Each structure stands twice: as structure tokens, then as C-alpha cells.
Amino acid sequence: MSPKFKKSILVCNGSSCLQASKVNLIAEFQAKLKEYNLDNEIQVVQSVCFNKCTLGPNIIIQPENVEYSTVTKEDIDDIIIIHLLNNKIVERLVYNQVYENSGSTKKQYRIALRNCGFINPEVIDDYIEKDGYAALAKCLTEFTPQEVTQQIIKSGLRGRGGGGFPTGVKWDITSKSVADQKYVVCNADEGDPGAFMDRSVLEGDPHSIIEAMAICGYCIGADKGIVYIRAEYPLAIKRLKIALDQAKEYGLLGEKLFGTNFNFEIDIKYGAGAFVCGEETALIHSMEGLRGEPTLKPPFPSVSGYLEKPTNVNNVETFANIPAIINKGADWFASIGTEKSKGTKVFALAGKINNVGLIEVPMGTTLREVIYDIGGGIRDGKKFKAVQTGGPSGGCLTEKHLDLPIDFDSLSAAGSMMGSGGMIVMDEDDCMVSMARFYLEFTVEESCGKCAPCRIGNKRLHEMLTKLCDDKGTLEDLDLLRNLSNVVKDTSLCGLGQTSPNPILSTMQNFYDEYHAHVVDHKCPSGQCKSFMRYYISEQNCIGCVVCARNCPVNAISGEKKQLHVIDQEICIKCGICMDKCKFDAITLN
Amino acid sequence: MLTICENNVAKIEAICREFNNDKGELINVLHQAQHTFGYLPEEVQEIIALNLNTSLAHVYGVVSFYSFFTMIPKGDHPINICMGTACYVRGAEKVLDEFKKLLNIQVGQTTADEKFSLSSLRCVGACGLAPVVLVGDKVYGRVTLDGVQEILDEYKS
Numbered sequence: 001m002s003p004k005f006k007k008s009i010l011v012c013n014g015s016s017c018l019q020a021s022k023v024n025l026i027a028e029f030q031a032k033l034k035e036y037n038l039d040n041e042i043q044v045v046q047s048v049c050f051n052k053c054t055l056g057p058n059i060i061i062q063p064e065n066v067e068y069s070t071v072t073k074e075d076i077d078d079i080i081i082i083h084l085l086n087n088k089i090v091e092r093l094v095y096n097q098v099y100e101n102s103g104s105t106k107k108q109y110r111i112a113l114r115n116c117g118f119i120n121p122e123v124i125d126d127y128i129e130k131d132g133y134a135a136l137a138k139c140l141t142e143f144t145p146q147e148v149t150q151q152i153i154k155s156g157l158r159g160r161g162g163g164g165f166p167t168g169v170k171w172d173i174t175s176k177s178v179a180d181q182k183y184v185v186c187n188a189d190e191g192d193p194g195a196f197m198d199r200s201v202l203e204g205d206p207h208s209i210i211e212a213m214a215i216c217g218y219c220i221g222a223d224k225g226i227v228y229i230r231a232e233y234p235l236a237i238k239r240l241k242i243a244l245d246q247a248k249e250y251g252l253l254g255e256k257l258f259g260t261n262f263n264f265e266i267d268i269k270y271g272a273g274a275f276v277c278g279e280e281t282a283l284i285h286s287m288e289g290l291r292g293e294p295t296l297k298p299p300f301p302s303v304s305g306y307l308e309k310p311t312n313v314n315n316v317e318t319f320a321n322i323p324a325i326i327n328k329g330a331d332w333f334a335s336i337g338t339e340k341s342k343g344t345k346v347f348a349l350a351g352k353i354n355n356v357g358l359i360e361v362p363m364g365t366t367l368r369e370v371i372y373d374i375g376g377g378i379r380d381g382k383k384f385k386a387v388q389t390g391g392p393s394g395g396c397l398t399e400k401h402l403d404l405p406i407d408f409d410s411l412s413a414a415g416s417m418m419g420s421g422g423m424i425v426m427d428e429d430d431c432m433v434s435m436a437r438f439y440l441e442f443t444v445e446e447s448c449g450k451c452a453p454c455r456i457g458n459k460r461l462h463e464m465l466t467k468l469c470d471d472k473g474t475l476e477d478l479d480l481l482r483n484l485s486n487v488v489k490d491t492s493l494c495g496l497g498q499t500s501p502n503p504i505l506s507t508m509q510n511f512y513d514e515y516h517a518h519v520v521d522h523k524c525p526s527g528q529c530k531s532f533m534r535y536y537i538s539e540q541n542c543i544g545c546v547v548c549a550r551n552c553p554v555n556a557i558s559g560e561k562k563q564l565h566v567i568d569q570e571i572c573i574k575c576g577i578c579m580d581k582c583k584f585d586a587i588t589l590n
Numbered sequence: 591m592l593t594i595c596e597n598n599v600a601k602i603e604a605i606c607r608e609f610n611n612d613k614g615e616l617i618n619v620l621h622q623a624q625h626t627f628g629y630l631p632e633e634v635q636e637i638i639a640l641n642l643n644t645s646l647a648h649v650y651g652v653v654s655f656y657s658f659f660t661m662i663p664k665g666d667h668p669i670n671i672c673m674g675t676a677c678y679v680r681g682a683e684k685v686l687d688e689f690k691k692l693l694n695i696q697v698g699q700t701t702a703d704e705k706f707s708l709s710s711l712r713c714v715g716a717c718g719l720a721p722v723v724l725v726g727d728k729v730y731g732r733v734t735l736d737g738v739q740e741i742l743d744e745y746k747s
Contacts, residue, residue, distance in 0.1 A: 016718040019729040053718020193674030196715035272656030289616035350676035350717035
């Protein structure tokens with residue numbers, strides 16, 4: 001906080017809170033503060049995600065760290081009068097009186113998100129005040145490129161985009177490629193549905209990415225950087241553009257940075273909605289104006305990438321860690337996390353969980369800590385069933401995995417993966433077969449079609465899963481499903497196809513009884529698959545009012561007036577209209 | 591349909607020039623063109639191909655590859671249903687079915703009166719509000735089946 005201000009009001013400006021609010025809360029607060037003549041003492045900061053998305057819009061008042069939820073325009077007067085002027089808590093709005101001490105915050109450790117929410121992303125001075133660009137200055141003036149690269153290697157940082165490849169090693173390889181031009185690319189094409197950490201970093205702390213890209217450029221010998229960003233992220237694009245202009249104005253981008261001979265500039269390229277472009281060779285083709293299809297590696301981008309020049313591609317979250325590593329030292333970073341996965345990881349918690357939002361925890365934190373201590377447990381008191389990590393390429397983990405320390409290797413060993421950090425929690429009402437089908441539907445849609453296993457194999461897998469959900473599956477289908485999954489996994493060209501059967505394989509491994517129930521018992525244990533449902537009319541409650549028969553769109557219900565009615569299961573399409581219309585609760589679902 | 595008058599040709603040419611008629615900038619050019627015309631009909635693609643000195647097949651290949659680009663004009667009120675995982679587990683599929691039923695169109699289609707078009711998208715990052723529906727730029731969170739008709743009614747007048 002600037003010393004000039006006594007207090008700060010952090011208003012969450014993440015997409016969820018922004019959209020939950022009917023008005024621009026920041027502008028409303030600023031206007032009101034002016035009215036009360038407080039605008040010189042209290043500042044309003046646009047912030048991102050406090051991990052309470054379901055309760056948005058959220059604000060935090062600092063330095064006392066009181067958090068208010070579901071704040072509307074009408075609450076502003078109370079917050080100013082009761083809290084800011086009289087130092088009392090507005091009880092009806094308070095989420096957690098002392099945010100810092102809540103279990104949610106204790107288990108968290110912010111490195112990548114260190115500034116998100118605590119600085120104004122549109123003011124470069126705020127970033128500089130938090131040691132911003134100090135790491136770049138240190139690298140350029142005190143170390144050789146090799147020394148910096150060695151520090152990144154020593155820190156043990158691994159790529160946060162999904163692959164988990166050691167970042168320093170990648171830099172080292174690219175630095176050794178000889179060419180007249182090299183490129184640093186930041187992959188901000190966050191396509192994993194349900195994950196939004198990269199967007200939050202770009203919206204909340206864009207300068208950290210610019211600084212890290214420049215450091216990377218120094219290490220590998222590149223003077224050009226490109227951010228490849230989803231066109232679906234207008235706010236992130238806007239903030240990034242502002243940050244780029246400010247950095248140029250301050251001489252932190254451009255020529256002869258910090259009085260050295262190092263030049264660096266950054267351009268933006270837009271994605272156009274293709275999940276496969278998260279794969280680095282596909283991303284590079286997309287930047288060249290081509291279809292985003294992957295190519296076989298080698299050659300790796302570090303040898304021949306964008307415009308056939310050596311290119312280093314890193315994900316947003318990976319870059320966000322770099323300035324912190326340089327400032328605090330590789331040993332500090334390596335002291336956090338597990339043996340082979342260092343540092344922290346940002347996860348996007350969503351699904352059937354109480355606290356939806358972004359969290360950052362040290363590697364090695366268990367799933368139980370994430371789901372229960374930070375996530376606040378399962379919604380509506382239901383029973384935990386599974387958690388899908390790694391998005392559509394990941395797998396389902398179950399109750400027996402709850403005490404698994406999360407890192408790259410433990411997740412892979414358990415049949416899932418780290419991926420970009422999506423974490424979707426499912427409860428007892430979710431059918432794992434239809435969940436697998438949902439993920440396959442996504443892969444079928446997003447497969448680029450270049451290689452046959454992915455293009456055709458995933459389509460067939462999806463058809464088989466649909467068959468199971470429609471009560472038409474056989475035991476043979478289950479064997480076929482497993483075999484084909486392995487074939488697709490082993491023979492696909494890129495990461496998309498190589499991981500797309502993961503949701504099937506992991507659910508078959510952990511919930512085989514559900515698959516079995518679908519084909520042998522002709523039942524969907526969680527009652528989600530429509531085809532297995534049967535509507536019945538109960539003898540006791542039916543008074544023969546004929547309302548159900550009259551409303552049935554396919555005339556499946558027969559019966560005389562004042563007589564018991566019957567549903568013909570062969571004709572019934574399970575639309576549920578009869579159940580809605582019956583005033584006597586005579587229709588039950590089995 | 592969009593008729594390509596000279597004025598529109600000039601607009602497309604200007605967009606291409608803005609990117610130095612560089613075919614490596616094709617995706618940026620298409621973004622601009624779609625922003626200007628709302629969609630990318632064949633005629634527009636032809637002029638872009640000509641100006642960037644590339645084949646129409648290449649341009650079409652790129653347009654059809656990326657889900658952001660469309661060759662069908664959207665309705666006055668484009669409806670997007672988020673089918674991201676978080677929305678899916680909170681019932682987005684049923685919401686989508688309800689829209690299909692009430693509008694009597696499928697995903698990717700536009701109603702006969704050109705008022706509404708229906709598409710699905712993956713994750714707008716508002717997972718806390720799941721299931722989420724967008725009409726134009728306006729976001730509706732925690733949409734229920736009964737809420738679908740209410741949303742449509744807002745735009746019917």
C-alpha cells in the first residue's frame with residue numbers, strides 16, 4: 001500500500017465477481033469516498049480472485065484484512081460509515097473477520113499470485129514498489145546469461161502449463177541454438193475449461209510476465225518476445241497492452257535496457273479458440289497465421305520454432321515465478337515443495353465445492369487439505385466422490401487419493417496429471433461414465449484432425465461411451481473401450497491425443513463398478529443417465545385426474561378418469577413433464 | 591447476406607494493409623474483419639486471400655479451424671452457453687436443451703427471424719456463477735430451467 005493512503009479497499013475484479021455485480025463497484029466506491037472527503041486517505045484497488053467466487057462481488061479492506069462478500073451498491077454507505085469512519089465491522093456482509101488467519105489462507109503460499117490483488121495492475125509504480133523489475137536489473141547488470149540460467153535450473157522450476165519440463169533446462173537448450181534471431185513466447189492460450197489462473201495473473205500482475213520474458217530473452221539471446229493470448233480474454237489483453245506501453249515509457253522495454261547492450265520488445269498475437277494451440281508446435285503454427293496443427297518433435301521449438309528460428313515457449317504461470325526466484329534466490333524456491341516438484345502451484349477450484357476460486361499452495365499439499373481446508377468441503381453436505389485434475393487430459397482421483405501429496409509425479413503415478421491446474425470436484429450425484437463422455441465430447445470437438453488415432457479414435461470412444469449412457473452397452477464394449485483408449489494414448493501425434501483417454505482409463509480404474517452397473521445391471525448408480533430412469537405412477541397417490549395423460553407429449557400414459565393411470569415404458573421419453581404437472585406427488589422416479 | 595459493395599471491399603483492404611498484407615498476420619486480419627462484419631462470408635475471405643497473396647483454400651482452412659470464427663451471421667442476440675466442466679457439473683446441458691427447445695434451433699443455428707443464435711463455448715472463467723449463459727456481452731449466472739424463458743423474454747420485445 002502506498003504510504004500516502006491509510007487504508008485500501010481491494011475490490012475483486014475477477015470475471016466472476018465482475019459479472020456478479022450489477023454496477024461498477026470500483027467507480028461507485030471512488031465516487032462515494034469523494035463524497036465523504038476520504039479519497040485522499042483511502043484508495044480503491046482493483047484486485048483479482050480471493051477464492052470466494054460463489055459469494056461475489058467480494059472486497060477486502062486493508063490493513064485490517066476484513067473481507068466482505070456479496071457487496072452491492074447499497075452497501076457502500078454502510079461500509080464507509082460503520083467500517084471506515086467508526087472502525088466497526090459491518091456484520092451482515094462480513095465473510096471472515098480476519099482473513100489472514102482463516103484456514104483458507106494459512107495453507108496457501110503465494111509466489112505466482114504474489115502481487116495479484118495487492119497492486120493496481122494498471123499502475124507500473126505499484127509493481128516497481130514491490131521490487132518490480134529489480135530482478136531484471138539484477139540479471140542484466142550482475143550476472144551473465146549462463147549464470148541466470150543456472151539459477152533457474154537450480155531452483156527446480158518446472159513448466160506450469162502441463163508438461164512439467166524443467167524450465168531452466170529448456171532455456172539452456174534454446175540458448176545453445178545458434179541463429180541470427182530467437183524468440184521468447186509466452187503461452188497465454190488457456191484452453192482448459194475451468195482453469196483461469198493465467199488470465200488472473202495477466203489481469204492482476206501483467207508486469208511480472210513482461211519482466212520474466214525479458215529475463216528469458218537475456219538468457220537465451222532473444223530480443224523479441226511474443227505473448228500468444230486468447231481473444232476471449234479482453235480484460236487481460238487490455239491490461240497487458242497498458243503494461244507494455246508503461247514499460248516502454250519507463251525504458252524497461254526497448255533498447256539498451258539498464259545501460260547494457262540488451263534490447264527487448266514484446267508483441268501480442270491472438271488465439272482464436274483452439275484447445276490444441278496449447279501444444280507448443282501448434283501454437284507456433286497459429287502465430288504464423290496457419291491452422292493450429294502440431295508437428296512431430298524433434299525438431300523442438302528450441303531449435304526450430306517460430307519462423308523456423310529457435311523459440312522458447314513458456315506458460316504464463318511459469319513466467320510469473322521467475323522474478324521471485326531471481327529476487328529471493330534459487331535455494332529459497334527449491335526449499336518449497338517436494339523433492340522433484342519445487343515451489344507452488346496455482347489451482348482453479350470449481351465444481352461441487354463450497355469455495356470456488358483460485359488458490360496457490362506449495363507442491364506436496366494433499367488433496368484433502370485443498371478440498372476440505374481451503375475449499376471448505378463439498379456443497380450441500382454431500383459426499384465427496386472424485387476430483388478431476390488436469391482438465392480434459394487429466395484423470396479422476398478418488399477418496400483413496402485424498403491424502404496424496406500433490407506434485408507432478410504423484411499425480412501421473414495415480415493416473416491423472418497436473419495439467420494447467422484445473423480442479424473440478426464431483427459429488428455422489430455425478431455419474432462417472434457420463435463425466436468421461438463429457439470430456440471425450442470436448443476432445444472430439446477440439447481434435448485438430450491431423451492424425452488418425454486422435455481424429456477417429458476419440459470419436460469411436462465417444463460413441464462407445466454414449467452407447468453405455470444410453471443403456472445399450474455390453475461387457476465387450478468395456479474391453480474394447482479400454483483397448484482403444486490405450487491405442488489412442490500410445491499412437492497419437494501430440495499431447496492432446498496422448499492424454500485424451502485419461503478420463504476413461506482413470507474412471508474405469510477407480511469406478512469400474514459404475515461401468516459394470518451400466519451394462520450388467522442396466523442401472524446408473526448416481527441416477528444421472530436419463531436412459532436408465534423409469535417414471536412410475538403410485539397406486540396410493542393417483543386419483544385419476546388425467547392431467548398427466550393430457551400433458552404427456554408422446555401419449556405414453558393411459559387410464560380412465562378416476563382410475564389409476566399407467567406409463568408405457570416403451571413409449572416414455574423421460575421428459576419428466578408428468579412429474580412436474582402432477583399435483584398429488586403420484587409420479588416417482590426410479 | 592452481406593453484399594460486398596465497394597465500400598466494404600475498401601474496408602477489408604484497409605484491414606489487410608494495417609497488417610502490411612502479411613499472410614503471417616492472417617489470424618489478426620480475420621479477427622478484425624469479423625469484428626467489422628460480424629461474420630466471415632466467402633466473399634470476405636476471397637478478398638482477404640487476394641490481398642494477402644495466399645489461396646482461398648488457406649484462408650478457409652484457417653477460418654474453419656478456429657471456433658472463434660464463424661461463416662454464419664449471428665442473431666441480433668447471440669446466446670452462448672458455457673459448457674466448461676464447472677458449468678457442466680452444475681447442469682449446463684439441461685439449460686442448453688431448454689434453449690434448443692424454446693428457440694427450436696440447434697447449436698450453431700440462428701432463428702428464422704434472425705433474433706437469436708445459439709452456440710456453446712468453453713469456460714468464460716466465471717465458474718463461481720455456474721451454470722453461465724451469455725447473451726451478447728451480458729452474463730447470466732446460476733441459470734435455472736425456469737430462468738431460460740425469463741432470459742428470452744427480456745429480449746423478445
